[in-house]
Amino acid sequence: xxxxxxxxxxxxxxxxxxxxxxxxxxxxxxxxxxxxxxxxxxxxxxxxxxxxxxxxxxxxxxxxxxxxxxxxxxxxxxxxxxxxxxxxxxxxxxxxxxxxxxxxxxxxxxxxxxxxxxxxxxxxxxxxxxxxxxxxxxxxxxxxxxxxxxxxxxxxxxxxxxxxxxxxxxxxxxxxxxxxxxxxxxxxxxxxxxxxxxxxxxxx
Amino acid sequence: xxxxxxxxxxxxxxxxxxxxxxxxxxxxxxxxxxxxxxxxxxxxxxxxxxxxxxxxxxxxxxxxxxxxxxxxxxxxxxxxxxxxxxxxxxxxxxxxxxxxxxxxxxxxxxxxxxxxxxxxxxxxxxxxxxxxxxxxxxxxxxxxxxxxxxxxxxxxxxxxxxxxxxxxxxxxxxxxxxxxxxxxxxxxxxxxxxxxxxxxxxxxxxxxxxxxxxxxxxxxxxxxxxxxxxxxxxxxxxxxxxxxxxxxxxxxxxxxxxxxxxxxxxxxxxxxxxxxxxxxxxxxxxxxxxxxxxxxxxxxxxxxxxxxxxxxxxxxxxxxxxxxxxxxxxxxxxxxxxxxxxxxxxxxxxxxxxxxxxxxxxxxxxxxxxxxx
Numbered sequence: 001x002x003x004x005x006x007x008x009x010x011x012x013x014x015x016x017x018x019x020x021x022x023x024x025x026x027x028x029x030x031x032x033x034x035x036x037x038x039x040x041x042x043x044x045x046x047x048x049x050x051x052x053x054x055x056x057x058x059x060x061x062x063x064x065x066x067x068x069x070x071x072x073x074x075x076x077x078x079x080x081x082x083x084x085x086x087x088x089x090x091x092x093x094x095x096x097x098x099x100x101x102x103x104x105x106x107x108x109x110x111x112x113x114x115x116x117x118x119x120x121x122x123x124x125x126x127x128x129x130x131x132x133x134x135x136x137x138x139x140x141x142x143x144x145x146x147x148x149x150x151x152x153x154x155x156x157x158x159x160x161x162x163x164x165x166x167x168x169x170x171x172x173x174x175x176x177x178x179x180x181x182x183x184x185x186x187x188x189x190x191x192x193x194x195x196x197x198x199x200x201x202x203x204x
Numbered sequence: 205x206x207x208x209x210x211x212x213x214x215x216x217x218x219x220x221x222x223x224x225x226x227x228x229x230x231x232x233x234x235x236x237x238x239x240x241x242x243x244x245x246x247x248x249x250x251x252x253x254x255x256x257x258x259x260x261x262x263x264x265x266x267x268x269x270x271x272x273x274x275x276x277x278x279x280x281x282x283x284x285x286x287x288x289x290x291x292x293x294x295x296x297x298x299x300x301x302x303x304x305x306x307x308x309x310x311x312x313x314x315x316x317x318x319x320x321x322x323x324x325x326x327x328x329x330x331x332x333x334x335x336x337x338x339x340x341x342x343x344x345x346x347x348x349x350x351x352x353x354x355x356x357x358x359x360x361x362x363x364x365x366x367x368x369x370x371x372x373x374x375x376x377x378x379x380x381x382x383x384x385x386x387x388x389x390x391x392x393x394x395x396x397x398x399x400x401x402x403x404x405x406x407x408x409x410x411x412x413x414x415x416x417x418x419x420x421x422x423x424x425x426x427x428x429x430x431x432x433x434x435x436x437x438x439x440x441x442x443x444x445x446x447x448x449x450x451x452x453x454x455x456x457x458x459x460x461x462x463x464x465x466x467x468x469x470x471x472x473x474x475x476x477x478x479x480x481x482x483x484x485x486x487x488x489x490x491x492x493x494x495x496x497x498x499x500x501x502x503x504x505x506x507x508x509x510x511x512x513x514x515x516x517x518x519x520x521x522x523x524x525x526x527x528x529x530x531x532x533x534x535x536x537x538x539x540x541x542x543x544x545x546x547x548x549x550x551x552x553x554x555x556x557x558x559x560x561x562x563x564x565x566x567x568x569x570x571x572x573x574x575x576x577x
Contacts, residue, residue: 189255
């Protein structure tokens with residue numbers, strides 16, 4: 001099955017999870033006050049598979065040591081398709097995104113869209129990538145979080161050329177800088193736009 | 205820059221602006237072209253002339269108040285957008301839809317698909333210099349607009365679907381009118397075939413022109429008739445069945461050639477398939493409610509993110525919504541099909557003659573408000 005295969009392939013991106021605390025820790029100081037009020041806000045939907053739970057334990061130890069406010073998930077999570085509309089939920093560190101796109105590219109996935117979410121309470125910006133497959137129904141969601149004050153994610157436009165516009169759009173709306181992008185100019189906004197309207201603190 | 209072309213010819217290039225006001229772009233799309241004589245060196249679509257930030261509007265009003273926005277993106281197949289949005293919210297908020305309402309949704313969406321394809325057919329042939337078919341196509345389309353107006357209350361920017369059902373039940377006059385339309389349209393299609401599809405001028409303009417390969421479609425995420433014209437058997441209605449489509453028997457037209465003609469043929473065949481769907485749905489239409497017994501007053505989906513895709517006339521329309529448990533969206537992402545379909549234009553038109561590139565653009569079936577959102 002495609003789902004099992006891709007899950008296993010993406011699992012390989014978690015092997016050096018030892019330094020995983022880096023990203024949450026960067027936002028730690030700023031987010032501490034905000035997250036104290038809503039500590040659950042960051043945790044993702046809990047449709048954890050038995051495998052997911054197993055690895056969760058390892059990760060609890062790690063994050064406890066790093067004293068991160070919320071845990072980074074340890075691997076790709078299978079989700080309830082009927083309830084959520086996608087099969088696999090993968091949260092990665094920003095620098096792992098091109099590797100994940102490459103794995104999906106080799107398995108003949110196509111790119112559906114890229115977008116962002118502003119988690120202002122945690123001072124983080126999330127980039128969300130939707131992938132789908134033409135032959136077999138398998139929706140994969142890749143997500144990554146980056147510091148809201150200096151949002152930067154590596155581009156995948158050299159792997160999926162369609163990502164070029166999606167990344168430009170996400171840069172327009174959220175200001176996420178896709179490093180390595182050939183032309184990160186405003187696409188939907190005016191060419192001199194210096195604002196990012198989908199940020200929660202945007203005032204017109 | 206396409207260096208090879210320049211080196212071979214060793215001539216100066218010039219920049220040509222196509223649009224934003226140009227009839228071939230069917231709206232306010234601008235394409236910056238670097239030309240070498242009649243040949244395109246580089247084509248770069250410039251978007252955003254009618255960008256309205258629908259996604260922000262989704263964040264600052266309740267779930268239900270966003271419904272009218274859905275009719276204002278793809279104004280030619282607005283009901284598919286209605287369907288995509290309500291289906292996503294229904295999935296998130298776990299709202300049940302009565303069977304009759306789902307059948308009515310399918311019937312009206314497919315009628316809307318036919319009217320969209322008819323308009324495209326007329327406008328596309330007009331792009332290529334044939335004026336007459338447009339008049340026939342608009343004549344046919346008028347019939348559908350009247351039918352849909354009688355149930356939805358609007359002619360173009362529909363806001364007909366509600367969470368858990370539809371706004372208005374269909375009556376016997378609508379059913380009889382729809383059956384009459386299908387009878388009439390079946391007689392029209394052979395005429396279109398003889399007048400346009402088999403026309404040697406059309407064939408010469410489209411055959412083996414504007415190739416989009418399977419691989420290109422995949423790298424750019426092209427869906428809908430553009431992907432199916434490149435030999436990709438992908439239709440959300442079959443691939444990821446939703447609503448009552450699994451209970452209906454229809455085929456997905458797929459053409460392997462990948463040229464403008466293939467995309468033309470896919471849409472022409474889809475008109476017949478949509479008519480098949482409508483006929484079956486009318487035969488199977490169950491009695492019953494069109495809204496949930498307990499009225500949906502306050503929609504508050506559980507925290508989390510949800511995705512739902514539908515097959516709009518131009519491809520896969522997806523809604524990704526993030527809920528924080530309130531009665532309005534935390535984030536509402538609208539994945540519009542022509543945005544991805546157009547993004548391959550630069551690569552597909554490299555080295556192409558300008559008139560052929562315009563034929564290719566027409567075969568993509570662009571609706572600019574849907575690209576810009």
